[in-house]
Amino acid sequence: MHFKLNSLFAIGLCAVTLPTIAKPTQVETREPEATTAIVQKQLVTGEKYMVAAANPYASKAGQQILAKGGSAVDAAIATQLVLTLVEPQSSGIGGGTFMMYYNKANNKLTSFDGRETAPANADETLFLDKHGKAVKWIEAVVGGRSVGVPGILHAFANAHKQYGTLPWQELFKPAIELAEQGFEVSPRLHGLLARQLNPGVLSMPVINEYFYPNGKLIEAGTIKKNQPLADLYKDIAKQGIDAFYKGDNAKQMVNAVQHSKIAPGKLSVQDLAEYKSKERDAVCIEYRAYNVCSMAPPSSGGVAVLQMLGLLEHKDMSALKPNGEKAIHYFSQASRIAFADRDMYMGDPDFTQVPTKELLNKDYIASRAKLITEQDTKAVAGNPVGYLSYAMDDSYELPSTSHVSIVDAKGNAVSMTSSIEMAFGSTVMVNGFILNNQLTDFSLSxxxxxxxxxxxxxxxxxxxxxxxxxxxxxxxxxxxLVVGSPGGSRIIDYVAQVVVGVIDWDLTAQEAINLPRTTNRNDYTSLEKGTALEAIAPALTKRGHNVRVLDLNSGLHAVEVKNNTLFGGADPRREGVALSDLTDKNATIKF
Known part of the structure; x- marks a missing residue:
């Protein structure tokens, strides 16, 4: 497989106009992966298959696998292995994933939970200081203490065993070739490094040397190689995931975590050897004339997105102007209510009683929908079961994540979101990949x-x-429709807004992705800076909203199926592209 290193927003392929460079915008403390450029994109059409991912190299790898007859699962694996290399700030084999898989032949929907787990020696005091108080957020993030047991490769092996078509080794070839021959550092990767959003990149020696060779930050356009990652990929390709979870790589991960320069952690060889991904049933809800499905807990996002839609079903959203003042108000109130329940009840169902069915019960949602008035009102958690009593959460979930949407030639589909959490994760780097800081997704208190x-x-x-x-x-x-996004806890609103756009406002996937973003996590109403939404801020303020105009950095990727045709969409706020069987397979890659 060959990647041409000339110009692939030539692979933006007739689908991209000239980029508009975004001016520096307000970035909140706990939202470090910001927009670095806006590149307007058009809908991509396909007849057989489609992949939409966050980087052209990754989309190209997925396209090549699909062209060889690979399944959606095969393409997702190949795409993610490349993302580990070219978009290391967002996701990778040192992190985790939630992967939904639809098998058209038997009309089966399932999901794979490759979420990280806390080490066996971790307990509720992990992020408490000597006085029993939760440490500052940034102190929790950087270093070995925040590293959970990576789960993504185990989930891949589980999914491939059941739904893979091509040999396991074949899926590693694009990433190995790129790692050895070099990839072009994108403007986004350079820009995020230049902002110095994660202090660990400057403080931790291995990652610092990788991104600052000889003390100088790598520039956009630099051809960057990663032989340690290529070597590890070769081992995993030949030996399976034991080459990652056991043996030398496992020992090196544990050593790096336990002897981290900053905040040594508790990861052990036994933790890695005993990790298991889980196959879970999806959660679904009827919305209008459709059935909308997402990931079950420990995802809080799936239930929250579905709750929002259930609440909005009590409003005639199709009669409202897309992103109009009234539509945004109702949307924000539904989000407030969903977030109130999310913050109270969501956790790992293997450890905590999570009332998933009750939260999605039609009668419960109908009772909650009555709380939506014409004025902005802070929501409180409901009482769907009557016998659970939890405290509100104070975890800080960050937006350094990636999403891949795929439909293969047989009509099977993958919707996969993966993450290492903070931009550049824990900044603990081993064998060419970055380890996650996902343990900070727990409540610090x-x-x-x-x-x-x-x-x-x-x-x-x-x-x-x-x-x-x-x-x-x-x-x-x-x-x-297949859709998802990065964005930390704002993911919930980003995804729900696209579903409303496609179903209620009859927009194409790309048009819905292009909509100016809005969020409300039961705190304030965010409107995307530099967009038409700024104009409705005064009207929302009159309704009682605390409005903040911010850089909202979604990374939505979608595949829409309509009239036996595939339509792919990619977020203009990031550098991803959608590629199909009708896309030039010889197009070159450039940013």
Whole structure:
């Protein structure tokens, strides 16, 4: 497989106009992966297959696998292996994933939980100082203490065993070739490094040397090689995931975590050897004439997205102007209510009683929908079961994540969101990949007002996540839409807004992705800076909203199925592209 290093926003392929460079915008403390450029994109059409991912190299790898007859699972694996290399700030084999898989032949929908777990020696005091108080957020993030057991490769092996078509080794070839021959450092990767958003990149020696060779930051356009990662990929390709979870690589990960220059951690060889991904049933809800499905807990995002849609079903959104003042108001109120329940009840269902069915119960949602008035109102958690009493969460979930949407030639589909959490993760780097800091997705404080927090640290537990891969189905069970996004806890609103755009406002996937973003996590109403939404800020303020105009950095990728044709969409806020069987397979890669 050959990647041409000339110009692939030539692979933006007739689908991209000239970029508009975004001016520096307000970036909140705990949202470090910001927009670096806006590149307007058009809908991409396909007849057989489609892949949409966050970097052209990654999309190209997925396209090549699909062209060889690979399944959606095969393409997702190959795409992610390349993302580990070319988009290391967002996701990778040192992190985790939620992958939804739809098998058209048997009309089956399932999901794979490759979420990280807390080490066996971790407990609820992990992020407490000597006075029993939660440490500052940035102190929790950087270094070995925040590293959970990576789960993505185990989930890949599990999914490939059941739904893979091409040999396992074949899936590694694009990433190995790129790592050895070199990839072009993108403007986004350079820009995020230049902003120095994660102090660990400058403080931790291995990652610092990788991104600052000879003390100088790598420039956009530099051809960057990663032989350690290529060597590890060769081992995993030949030996399977034992080459990652056992042996030399496992020992090196443990050594790097336990002897981290900053905040040594608790990861052990036994933790790695005993990790297991899980196959889980998806959660679904009827919305209008469709069935919308997402990831079950420990994803909080899936339930929250579905709750929002259930609440909005009580409003005639199709009669409202897309992104108009009234539509944004109702959307924000539905989000407030969903977030109130999310912050109270969501956690790892293997450790905590999570009332998923009750939260999605039609009668419960109908009762909650009555709370949506014409004025902005802070929501409080409901009481869907009557016998659970938890404290509110204080975890900080960050937006350094990636999403891949794929439909293969047989009509099977993958909606996969993956993450290492903070931009550049824990900044602990081993064998060419970055380890996650996902343990900071737990509540830093295990108790509030004498009550236990559902999402507290416990040994072997999966932290709550907002990752919300979504699939939408027609009433006859056929696939309609595959979508998801990075964005930390804002993922929930990003994804829900696209679903509303496609279903209620009859927008194409690309048009819905292009919509100016808005979020409300039961705190304030964010409107995307530099967009038409700024004009409705005064009207929302009159409704009682605390409005903030911010850089909202979604990274939505979608595949829409309509009239037996595939339509791919990629977010203009990031550098991803959608590629199909109709896209030039010899197009070159350039940013």
């Amino acid at each position: 295990p108790r509030k007002n004498g009550k236990l927090v559902a999402n507290r640290v416990e040994a072997g537990k999966r932290p709550r996540s907002s990752m919300s891969p979504v699939m939408v189905f027609n009433k006859d069970g056929s696939l309609r």
